[in-house]
Amino acid sequence: MAIRKSDLYSSLWASCDELRGGMDASQYKDYVLFMLFIKYVSDKYADSEDFAPPVVIPEGASFEDMVALKGNPGIGDKINTQVIQPLIEANQRLARSDFPDFNDPNKLGEGDAMVQRLTNLVAIFESPSLDFSKNRAEHDDILGDAYEYLMRHFATESGKSKGQFYTPAEVSRVIAKVIGIAPDNTIAATTAYDPTCGSGSLLLKIAAEAGKHITLEGQEKDVTTAGLARMNMILHDFPTANILSGNTLAAPKFKDGDKLRTYDYVVANPPFSDKTWSTGLLPAQDIFQRFSWGEPPKKQGDYAYLLHIVRSMKATGKAACILPHGVLFRGGAEAVIRRKLIESGILKGIIGLPANLFYGTGIPACILVLDKENAVGRKGIFLIDASRGYIKDGNKNRLREQDIHRIVDTFRKQADAERYARMVPLDEIADAKNDWNLNLPRYIDATQPEDLQDIDGHLRGGIPERDLDALAGYWQVIPSVRATLFESAGRPGYARPKLAITEVKAAIFGHAEFDAFVASVNAIFERWKAANLPQLKGFDQGDHPKPLIEQLAEDLLAAFRSAPLLDAYDVYQHLMDYWNQTMQDDAYLIAADGWKAGAQPREILKTKDKNNKLTWPEAHDYEIGKHRFKSDLIPASLMIARYFEAEREAIEDLEADIAATEQKLDEMREEHGGEEGLLAEVVDGEGDKQ
Numbered sequence: 001m002a003i004r005k006s007d008l009y010s011s012l013w014a015s016c017d018e019l020r021g022g023m024d025a026s027q028y029k030d031y032v033l034f035m036l037f038i039k040y041v042s043d044k045y046a047d048s049e050d051f052a053p054p055v056v057i058p059e060g061a062s063f064e065d066m067v068a069l070k071g072n073p074g075i076g077d078k079i080n081t082q083v084i085q086p087l088i089e090a091n092q093r094l095a096r097s098d099f100p101d102f103n104d105p106n107k108l109g110e111g112d113a114m115v116q117r118l119t120n121l122v123a124i125f126e127s128p129s130l131d132f133s134k135n136r137a138e139h140d141d142i143l144g145d146a147y148e149y150l151m152r153h154f155a156t157e158s159g160k161s162k163g164q165f166y167t168p169a170e171v172s173r174v175i176a177k178v179i180g181i182a183p184d185n186t187i188a189a190t191t192a193y194d195p196t197c198g199s200g201s202l203l204l205k206i207a208a209e210a211g212k213h214i215t216l217e218g219q220e221k222d223v224t225t226a227g228l229a230r231m232n233m234i235l236h237d238f239p240t241a242n243i244l245s246g247n248t249l250a251a252p253k254f255k256d257g258d259k260l261r262t263y264d265y266v267v268a269n270p271p272f273s274d275k276t277w278s279t280g281l282l283p284a285q286d287i288f289q290r291f292s293w294g295e296p297p298k299k300q301g302d303y304a305y306l307l308h309i310v311r312s313m314k315a316t317g318k319a320a321c322i323l324p325h326g327v328l329f330r331g332g333a334e335a336v337i338r339r340k341l342i343e344s345g346i347l348k349g350i351i352g353l354p355a356n357l358f359y360g361t362g363i364p365a366c367i368l369v370l371d372k373e374n375a376v377g378r379k380g381i382f383l384i385d386a387s388r389g390y391i392k393d394g395n396k397n398r399l400r401e402q403d404i405h406r407i408v409d410t411f412r413k414q415a416d417a418e419r420y421a422r423m424v425p426l427d428e429i430a431d432a433k434n435d436w437n438l439n440l441p442r443y444i445d446a447t448q449p450e451d452l453q454d455i456d457g458h459l460r461g462g463i464p465e466r467d468l469d470a471l472a473g474y475w476q477v478i479p480s481v482r483a484t485l486f487e488s489a490g491r492p493g494y495a496r497p498k499l500a501i502t503e504v505k506a507a508i509f510g511h512a513e514f515d516a517f518v519a520s521v522n523a524i525f526e527r528w529k530a531a532n533l534p535q536l537k538g539f540d541q542g543d544h545p546k547p548l549i550e551q552l553a554e555d556l557l558a559a560f561r562s563a564p565l566l567d568a569y570d571v572y573q574h575l576m577d578y579w580n581q582t583m584q585d586d587a588y589l590i591a592a593d594g595w596k597a598g599a600q601p602r603e604i605l606k607t608k609d610k611n612n613k614l615t616w617p618e619a620h621d622y623e624i625g626k627h628r629f630k631s632d633l634i635p636a637s638l639m640i641a642r643y644f645e646a647e648r649e650a651i652e653d654l655e656a657d658i659a660a661t662e663q664k665l666d667e668m669r670e671e672h673g674g675e676e677g678l679l680a681e682v683v684d685g686e687g688d689k690q
Contacts, residue, residue: 009146009149028107029150029151029154030099030100030224030227030228031100031102031121032121032150033150033151033228033231034099034100034231035121035122035124035125036125036146036150036235037231037234037235038062038063038066038083038087039063039125039130039132040132040234040235041055041057041234042057042062042063042064043063043131043132044132045057046062046063046064054234054239054240055091055234055239056090056091057087057090058086058087058089058090060082060083060086061082061083061084061086061087061090062083063125065082065083066079066083066122067122067126069082069122070119070122070123071115071119072115073115075102075114075115075118075119076102076103076104076108076114076115076118077102077103079102079103079118080101080102080103084096084099084102093230093239093242093243094230095223095227095230095245097223097224097226097227097245098224098226098227098228098230098231099227102118151166151199151201151228151232152166152168152169154166166198166199166201166359167198167201167202167269167322167358168357168358168359168398168399169201169205170357170398170399170403170404171269171322171353171357171358171367171399172201172202172204172205173205173404174351174367174399174404174407174408175202175205175206175267175320175322175367176202176205176206176208176209176267177209177404177408177412178320178349178351178367178369178407178408178411178412179206179209179265179267179318179319179320179369180318180371181206181209181210181265181318182209182210182211183210183211183212186210186211186212186214186264187212187214188212188213188214188215189214189215190210190214190215190264190265191214191215191217191263191264191265192206192207192210192214192215192216192217192263192264192265192266192267193216193217193218193254193261193263193265193266193267193312194217194218194219194266194267194268195218195219195248195252195266195268195270195305195308195309195312196219196220196221196248196268196269196270196271196305197218197219197220197226197229197243198220198225198228198229198269199225199228199229199232200218200228200229200230200232200233200241200243201232202267202268202269203216203218203229203233203241203267204216204232204233204236204238206265206267207236207238213238213240216233216238216241216242217241217242217243217244217254217261217263218241218242218243218244219243219244219245219246219248219252219253219254220243220244220245221245221246221247221248222245223245226243226244226245229243230243247279247280248305248308249277249278249281249301249304249305249308250279250280250281251280252288252308258287259288260288260290260308260311260312261312262311262312262313262314262315262317263312263313263314263317264314264316264317264318265317265318265319266309266312266313266317266318266319266320266321266370267319267320267321268305268309268319268320268321268322269321269322269358270301270302270305270321270322270323271301272302272323272324272361272363272365273299273300273301273302273324273326274300274301274302274304274305275298275299275300275301276301277296277301277304277305278298278301278304283295283296283304288311289311290304290307290308290310290311291304291307293307293336293337293340293341294333294336294337294340295333296333296334296337297332297333297334300326300330300334302323302324302326302327302334303327303333303334303337303338305321305323306321306323306327306341306368307337309321309370310341310346310370313370313372314372315372315373316372316373317370317372317373318369318370318371318372318373319369319370319371320367320368320369320370321367321368321370322353322358322365322366322367323365323366323368324361324363324364324365324366325352325363325364325365325366325439325440327366327368328350328366328437328438328439328440329437329438329439335436338436338438339436342381342426342429342430342436342438344375345374345375345376345377345378346370346371346372346375347368347369347370347381348369348370348371348374348378348381348382349368349369349381349382349383349384349411350366350367350368350369350381350382350383350384350438350440351366351367351369351384351386351407351411352364352366352383352384352385352386352387352440353365353366353367353386353387353399354386354387354388354389354390354397354399355387355397356396356397357390357396357397357398357399359396364387366440369411378426379425379426380423380424380425380426381423381424381426381429381438382411382414382421382422382423382424383421383422383423383424383438383440383443383444384407384410384411384420384421384444385419385420385421385440385441385444385446386403386406386407386420387446388446389402389403389406389407390403400573400576401553401572401573401576401577402569402570402572402573402576405557405569405572406569419444419445419446419447420444420446421444422443422444424443428443452464452466456494457494460491460494461489461494461496462489462491462494462495462496463486463489463494463495463496463497464493464494465493465494465495466493468482468486468495473564473565474565476564477513477517477564477565478508478511478513478514478517479513480511480513481507481508481511481513481514484498484499484507484511485497485498485499485504485507485508486498517564517565520563520564521563521566524559524560524562524563525559527559528555528556528559528560531555532551532552532555535548535551535552536548536552539587539590539591540590540594540595541590541591541592541593541594541595542591543590543591544591545584545587545588545591548587549576549579549583549584549587552575553572553575553576553579556571556572556575557569557571557572560572585632586598586632586633589632589633590633595633598632598633599631599633599634600631601621601622601629601630601631602629602630602631602632603627603628603629604616604617604618604620604628604629604630616628618630621635621636622636
């Protein structure tokens with residue numbers, strides 16, 4: 001049976017439990033991610049008959065060879081020398097620094113403790129449900145998504161100082177979509193570059209948006225994080241991506257001769273306000289001429305990275321960079337560079353993001369979108385203030401699907417939206433009152449209007465008519481409802497309720513105009529349902545889930561744009577929530593096994609909890625003897641409701657009778673169960689009397 005994303009995630013997170021306690025998340029992530037990597041490449045390439053497979057698995061260095069080491073007293077040393085080292089020697093793109101030390105007693109324990117811990121870790125990945133050779137749906141990146149899932153959780157657990165290796169996937173998706181890359185404007189020779197690539201998530205989102213294998217290159221200062229990026233590329237089926245270690249500003253690795261290599265697309269999430277950016281670098285003598293617009297302050301390196309990006313763009317290149325809001329308004333040397341950037345026409349737009357999205361900092365950030373191709377004729381900069389669109393997720397904030405879509409739609413259309421987006425002319429930015437300051441509140445008033453306090457209404461009673469007029473959107477759809485709910489308060493400009501508060505809801509829901517509104521919305525939904533039902537029924541083995549949900553969701557959003565009173569993005573979010581919680585698992589099952597095989601029940605096996613006790617990990621649909629089973633694709637509740645409704649009702653009636661009988665018995669025991677009661681001997685007696 002195909003692997004479900006949710007099962008894969010829970011299995012991987014269980015592997016983390018084996019390592020917690022001996023080290024923090026910033027350390028044990030390396031072990032878990034390596035296990036995911038070695039299992040995947042072994043399943044995919046160990047028996048490859050390709051002349052030059054992307055990853056060579058030497059004999060004796062596969063996951064199966066790790067399984068053979070379970071319980072071996074020297075398991076840690078043998079994994080290092082018999083698996084990892086041969087793997088590195090056979091693949092030039094891999095380095096020893098990419099992988100953790102499996103024989104480190106400080107992290108894994110000593111003697112039997114290390115043996116037991118590593119044996120259990122290998123055993124988790126030995127599960128048949130984690131057979132990636134059979135379970136991977138091509139083009140859907142189940143393994144890559146799992147890698148992202150783990151890195152997000154590791155970043156959360158690692159804390160502020162150690163979570164910077166990961167750019168939230170939602171932000172990466174926004175960048176990939178607003179930068180302008182698409183299948184119709186890319187070829188295999190299209191190039192993308194990230195000078196501070198971290199674990200590689202930004203580059204991979206760019207590649208996903210391109211829809212084909214393009215050339216990916218990235219540089220990362222931290223050698224361990226660079227290793228994560230290389231593994232991430234392989235797990236996302238981009239084994240030829242070139243990830244190099246080193247300081248991008250002081251020693252850029254990607255050059256053509258004595259010049260920086262230039263790219264079609266450049267993306268980056270550099271460290272915010274890097275205080276050590278100039279270490280090993282003399283900006284005034286920079287041979288790559290990156291600082292011709294000015295030298296950034298020694299203690300704030302934001303513009304240093306931005307200038308490197310500008311120099312790394314082709315003449316028709318596009319770029320996007322995540323930076324703190326300070327770059328928009330700080331003075332001094334940064335103000336000089338900012339003016340040069342604006343005057344060049346390269347800056348296409350700015351997207352202000354919510355605070356507390358990133359793992360390394362809680363401050364709000366923004367995305368600067370650059371475009372050299374259309375720089376000469378640019379007359380304005382498009383600004384978006386998306387700071388209020390997010391959901392709380394633990395101790396961080398997160399962009400929802402609707403937030404991502406709203407940002408991307410607005411940016412692509414370059415259309416003004418009240419309190420959200422505006423095309424600001426360059427003349428306005430250059431005006432003396434703004435003086436090249438790009439702080440978003442100068443140009444977009446995103447604050448909510450204050451409630452106006454009506455003193456006369458407070459003193460004499462009544463609702464100001466202007467408050468009712470402010471609900472004009474509702475009265476356009478249900479105009480007569482206003483007269484049903486309100487009447488004159490006896491003086492001009494004020495109204496009062498006709499009904500008691502408890503009667504208002506029923507009056508609205510029972511009104512003919514509200515019924516007509518509901519009918520119109522239901523008609524929109526039914527038309528969408530009828531148009532997409534054939535696609536859902538036709539989805540089968542070998543199809544791809546991601547294009548399926550993309551079409552369903554886009555059609556739903558388009559359909560509800562015309563619905564009055566409803567926010568089409570809210571409707572879109574409902575579908576995406578259902579997809580993420582339930583529907584995607586079903587789609588992946590069908591894509592891998594087909595409808596018939598996918599509907600077969602699976603046996604639930606006991607797993608060890610945090611106290612090392614065997615427990616049932618989830619609820620079952622039915623059991624046979626001591627074995628429990630669950631149907632994922634077609635839940636038992638749906639089968640019963642469709643085919644066994646009469647039997648279910650009969651069982652419910654019998655259960656009700658049992659409950660009633662037990663209640664009567666309890667009452668009789670209470671009434672007649674005392675020392676001299678009629679049931680005394682039955683309740684308290686012994687032997688034949690009981």
